[in-house]
Amino acid sequence: MSILNNALDSIAIGLEDFESTDDRRIISATRNIFSGILLLFKAKLCEISPQGSDEALIKQKILPETDEAGVIKWIGRGKKTVDVQNIKERFESLKISVDWKRLDNINKYRNDIEHYHSTLKRDAVKKMISDSFIIIRDFIVDELNKDPKSLLGDKSWKILVEVNEVYLKEKQKCDLTLEQLSYYTDEIFHALREYNCSECGSDLLEFDDARCVFKCRACENELQYDEIVNDAVNEYYAGATYLALKDGGDIPVVDCPLCGIGVYIVHEGVCVSCGGSANHQCAGCGSNIPAEELSDSIFCGYCNYKIDKVMSE
Ligand SMILES: [Zn+2]
Ligand SMILES: [Zn+2]
Ligand SMILES: [Zn+2]
Structure with missing residues (x-):
């Protein structure tokens, strides 16, 4: 059976799990749909692997070989196939676009779902299915150049479209209530x-x-x-915090220097808990006070240090 067929089966079984009245099948719904998406990606890598390369693009290990003419060819080796990170790197390098943020959300939810075991509700999975629908549909259209409805079959297509519509409507209603505050x-x-x-x-x-x-x-x-x-x-x-720590950029949030309880959004200059705003420009030297040095004082760390020193002399 081809990888593409496996992908479609996995998605169809995941949707059957979701439709079942047995709540224990919710977890397998998320697993099957996610692995279906990865198989769709692998189907693409398989399709574009060079002829005679033993499907090099889906193999973790690729080794060079010389043929009779002395030309070097890259051949896929071993049984291990690409994981999410490998797929990301290969797609980026091959300019195959996927909404990775959305995929990461799906993956995170699938990983976290065990923690929600006791409170697992079918309603909570709708976002994951809605996100999956968008990734699956776009990938089939843009990268596999096929019609998603006929490829997935009427039954799967109908569930995906309906769940997506219901979810988006509910999400919109929720957002409206948040917007009013x-x-x-x-x-x-x-x-x-x-x-x-x-x-x-x-x-x-x-x-x-x-x-x-x-x-x-x-x-x-x-x-x-x-x-x-x-x-x-x-x-x-x-995400921004991770990048700032990794690449040494500006930290977007710090503990509130005023109340010590809330998160302080540095570029907005406000604490989300007490609503207070720290002084960002030093009253002594006039410099911008770095995020880590924000305090309830009007001075930067260095000026505070100098003042302390003078006072103690
Ligand atoms: Zn909840
Ligand atoms: Zn605060
Ligand atoms: Zn200063």
Whole structure:
């Protein structure tokens, strides 16, 4: 059986798992759909592997060989096939585009789903299926040059389209409730929109006006602003923080120098918990105070040090 057929089977079985009334099958739904997506990617790598290379592009190990004419050829070796990271690198190098952020979300949800075991709800998986639908559809159209509806079959296609529509509508309703609130900065709104419920992993967070609490629409977990805002904002900036630490750029968030409880968004100059704003320009030397040195003082670290020294003399 071809890799493409395996991919389509895996997706179809995953969707059957999702449709089942047996909640234990939710986990296998996420696994099957994710492995279906990876198989779709591998089908592409297989298709474009050079002839006689033993499907080099899907093999982790590729070794050079010389043929009778003395020409070097790269041949796939061993049984190990490419993992997500390998696929990413090869696609990037081959200029095959995939929405990696979306794929990472799917992968993260699939990995985290074990933690939500006790509260696993079919509703919470909808985002993962909606994200999968977009990746699968776009990849089939753009990279496999096929019609997704006829390739996936009517049954799978119908489930994917419907789940995606329902999810997007629910998400839109949730976003509207969040939009009505006023925040210290809009960044908090963007972060809450992307927040994943700590109980079930769903991102369907809404604000319940009547009860004045945030609520997960999937598992009905109720949350106060202070309980979620730090996690939401930290997660929202996780990528930028990682890059800043790795490449030495500006750190986007620090612990609030004023209240010590909230996350302080440096470029917005505001704490998401107390709403306070630190002084960013030193009153002594006039320099911009680095994020790590922000404090409740009007001076930078160096000026503070000098003042302390003078005072103690
Ligand atoms: Zn939830
Ligand atoms: Zn604060
Ligand atoms: Zn200074």
